[in-house]
Amino acid sequence: MQSRTPVPRAAGRPRSTTADTAILAATREALVELGWSKLTLGDVATRAGVAKTTLYRRWAGKNELVVDAVAELFDELELPDRGTLAADIEGVVLQFAAILARPEAKSGLMAVVAESVRDDALRERIRESIVDRQKCLVVEGRARAQARGELPPESDPLEAARTADLIFDVVAGAVVHRTLVSAEPADEDWVHSFTQVLLLGLTSLSGTQAPPR
Numbered sequence: 001m002q003s004r005t006p007v008p009r010a011a012g013r014p015r016s017t018t019a020d021t022a023i024l025a026a027t028r029e030a031l032v033e034l035g036w037s038k039l040t041l042g043d044v045a046t047r048a049g050v051a052k053t054t055l056y057r058r059w060a061g062k063n064e065l066v067v068d069a070v071a072e073l074f075d076e077l078e079l080p081d082r083g084t085l086a087a088d089i090e091g092v093v094l095q096f097a098a099i100l101a102r103p104e105a106k107s108g109l110m111a112v113v114a115e116s117v118r119d120d121a122l123r124e125r126i127r128e129s130i131v132d133r134q135k136c137l138v139v140e141g142r143a144r145a146q147a148r149g150e151l152p153p154e155s156d157p158l159e160a161a162r163t164a165d166l167i168f169d170v171v172a173g174a175v176v177h178r179t180l181v182s183a184e185p186a187d188e189d190w191v192h193s194f195t196q197v198l199l200l201g202l203t204s205l206s207g208t209q210a211p212p213r
Contacts, residue, residue: 022048023055027069028104036111041065063115063122070108071129073099079137085145089195090188092137093175097186100179110180131168138164138171170198 026047030039041062045052059065076099080091099105116123142164145151154160174194178186186194 019048019050019054020058023050023058023065024069024072027065028073028108031066031069031107031111032103035107036066036115039066063112063119064125066108067112067122067125067129070105070112071133073102073105073108074130074134077134077137079140079144081144085141085148085150086195086199088141088144089171089198090191092141093171093186093191093194094188096172096175097179097191100175100186106180109176131172134172135164135168138168142167167198 023044026044027039029047030043034043039062041055041059042052044065045055055065059068074096077092077095080088082088082091100109112122112126116126142151142160146153154163175186178184178190184190
């Protein structure tokens with residue numbers, strides 16, 4: 001999934017992807033060291049080795065810049081094909097947990113979520129740049145499982161979309177709470193147990209056979 005262009009720009013000299021990469025990396029570095037309140041575009045520009053005007057040509061302000069810096073981390077997520085739905089889920093959840101364990105992901109995600117409580121535009125940007133982009137993994141995983149015969153097909157597109165939303169909310173909510181709120185590890189044992197609950201429900205915790213891995 002490709003990163004979206006932060007702000008429209010006029011025709012002219014091609015945009016430097018090298019500069020973009022340096023700016024987003026510098027933003028994450030500054031978040032870890034300074035926190036949201038002390039982060040400034042001037043500091044990011046200095047760290048990235050670019051002019052401040054370069055940032056303003058690409059991003060309208062700090063909110064947009066930080067969201068895109070965080071979104072780039074989650075764009076690293078890929079859905080592995082490990083042969084079964086359960087194994088695929090475990091693979092992507094372990095990747096997600098590993099990203100959340102990185103200091104720049106913790107600092108960035110917690111900061112933008114906290115700020116979005118007071119900023120509807122920021123909340124919408126988080127939804128578009130992070131949530132909607134990663135929700136594609138749910139759609140891809142369900143389609144793969146349906147092709148294997150592990151899940152029944154859904155003929156109603158609206159119902160399928162609602163199901164994808166619910167699955168994403170359950171997975172993302174559980175992993176974020178486990179790693180960032182409870183500060184507990186989402187290791188292989190936890191991820192395996194979580195996947196059982198996701199696929200089999202609470203009965204999986206009382207001796208019901210787990211799905212194949």
